[in-house]
Amino acid sequence: MSEILNTWLGRKIDCECGQQHEISIRRIVIERDAMKQVAHYLNENGYREVTLVADARTYEVAGGKLREWLEHAQIKVSLSVIRQNAMGEVAADEEAIVQTLLDTPLSSEVLIAVGSGTLHDIVRFVAHRTKRPFLSVPTAPSVDGFASVGAPLIVRGFKMTIPAGAPEAIFADLALLAQAPQAMIAAGFGDMLGKHTSLADWSLGRVLLDEHYCELSARLTREAVELCTAHVEEIAQRTDLGLLKLMEGLILSGLSMLLVGHSRPASGAEHHLSHYWEMVLLQQRRRALLHGAKVGVATVLMAQRYEALLDITASEAAARLAQSQAPSELTDAERIRQAYGAMAEQVIAENFPANGKGVDAAALKARIVQKWGDVQAIAQAVPASEQLSVWLEAVQGPVTTEQLGVEPELVEASLQDALFVRNRFTILRLLRLL
Helix, strand or coil: CCHHHHCCCCCEEECCCCCEEECCCCEEEEECCHHHHHHHHHHHCCCCEEEEEEEHHHHHHHHHHHHHHHHHCCCEEEEEEECCCCCCCCCCEHHHHHHHHHHCCCCCCEEEEEECHHHHHHHHHHHHHCCCCEEEEECCCCCCCCCCCEEEEEECCEEEEEECCCCCEEEEEHHHHCCCCHHHHHHHHHHHHCHHHHHHHHHHHHHHHCCCCCHHHHHHHHHHHHHHHCCHHHHHHCCHHHHHHHHHHHHHHHHHHHHHCCCCCCCCHHHHHHHHHHHHHHHCCCCCCCHHHHHHHHHHHHHHHHHHHCCCCHHHHHHHHHHCCCCCHHHHHHHHHHHHHHHHHHHHHHHCCCCCCCCCHHHHHHHHHHCHHHHHHHHHCCCCHHHHHHHHHHCCCCCCHHHHCCCHHHHHHHHHHHHHCCCCCCHHHHHCCC
């Protein structure tokens, strides 16, 4: 059990942010042999028939054994082993969703995700749409989405996050996590480092656009990443303590998203670059890169851009804003069509929803000038890019786009156009006004 996490389970909170938050997760177990507790949990809650969802690899390392334990406990198990796509990968796309739906009998009461991020995204969406609970059995500490409500899916080639539901319980077996490849552990750590820039981006939205902001959610996110950076050596050495703290951080970050019902606390421009790279690689029929590895590298790039803000005085910012050409919906739509091709109409709909209200560019520029001191304070709170690089190196994660395998042309394109991946104010949207 984790004291850090268990204090939040099953709580309803009337928050100072003006919203009521609820944590629907009933149980979180992070310890050796945690997977053995799944059968007892199911029996305890009266569940007699489940669908276990895995891929070939995660079924081999965990799913098969879990199935044996469940069947020994007289629980009926149906199986969905997600097939690889044409590139030899498992993707959270339409095909995987349909397969899971077809493999799940109408009599199945619960879905169990046995895998890392992609498997959880598939199961989270299917469970939500079929009004079933699901349980989480992570096989690698590679992403922060285990406890969250959003399901990032690839729909017609476009990466979009669809509201879904949190797991009813999470069983993270430290012995199983210790078998994960070092690259996946480094990816989980990289995903956590991205919270530094995602929180800064959220703060920009609050200061410049009066976006709703929850300090409780932001605090949980900060605590989550600090759990990881405070134990970077143990994480690098794959000790039980290191894996526990990494997993606690990943789940706590998920709880911060669960509180507010969206990914804003944990996903900013660094994630937009990651999603952009993923979509381009998919279009080019190239193998995917680990999500957290991309986020870690993109976080270094975004930290460099926050550092650049510290060198701009208030008078220089005002002069730049006075001279810059504010983008219009028409020019942005054309830019999106050139950058996103067949996905363009989906991206345009994301950025200019029919029932949405556009941003007054002149008013925004005036607000930036007025709040430049606050903007620089936000930038100052982001760790130096050199420190982020040291942390990534410590866990043997990629630090540069070259090490990641993203070519300079794609990096440059993403710095120009990844801001359109989500309709959120980030450092990238600020910089194009300066």
